[in-house]
Amino acid sequence: MNLQMSNITKTYKNKVILKNVSLKLFGGIYGLVGPNGAGKTTLMRIISDILPQDSGGIYFNGMSKEDLNERYRELLGYLPQEMGFYEHFTGEEFLKYISALKGLTKEQADERVRDTLDFVNLTLEKKKKIAKYSGGMKRRLGIAQALLNDPKILILDEPTVGLDPMERIRFKNLLSRISVNKIIILSTHIVSDIEGLAKEIILMDKGNLKGIFCPEELLKSVNGKVYEISIEENMYGDYDGTYLISKREIETNGKVKLRIISDTHVKGKLVQGTLEDAYLYHLERGGA
């Protein structure tokens, strides 16, 4: 199973949002990361067939999404960044309604709604109005609706926004359980959210694909390059602008602790790099 994007380009009013994005994805979880405005949502909406590309193509197992047409949409599950709910519906009613829109028969819908509610742990709350759901419960309901048709391609746009730390862990577990035999693309700003989850990380910036890396490879790229240093507040100007600073913390003694990523030696303590460090390093260096 594979999903290929070939030279995808998208422009809004003369502004190029995606520039010749080409990618080939196989089964498993991919993290799509990049700063605000990188084009992640636009790419996900194009893959989800909500937005047409200007040029280039999307192919599932070698067949274009246009040729597959309805069959392509049947392969898809999509969780948008901002999911609109009918708040007066109960969770169960909402999922039944979406099932009907997705063309499931009543029998199929009854079974899938029951299974997905169970899967996202909302069975006990299924008769509650969505208006009474917490942010995390709404996210889980959003994931449930994306799973109703048992999609082969699952697109999740910032699914962890609004989840508390416990819910983030639960969400990670849930995703890894369903990742078998699916292509899952998950966008996020929080690189640690895909740590231990994504098999590869797709890095985007300003409409360009910067590269696709396995997490171990990304981590290795900052090996021996991450330092921690404690400085007086008034020294900060000497470091800011000179070094790539991945973290800045005020210490209890009033000093400032900086986390610096540098190709050259820095007077400080060498520490283990994280995916977040590697992500910043690659963005700063302009990619691969």
Ligand SMILES: Nc1ncnc2c1ncn2[C@@H]1O[C@H](COP(=O)(O)OP(=O)(O)OP(=O)(O)O)[C@@H](O)[C@H]1O
């Ligand atoms: N409908 C639109 N009309 C004009 N410009 C748009 C439209 N949608 C998106 N853009 C622009 O396209 C660029 C990429 O936006 P997109 O939402 O795809 O980025 P993103 O990487 O998902 O960002 P974020 O992380 O903030 O969601 C931005 O500069 C945005 O302003």
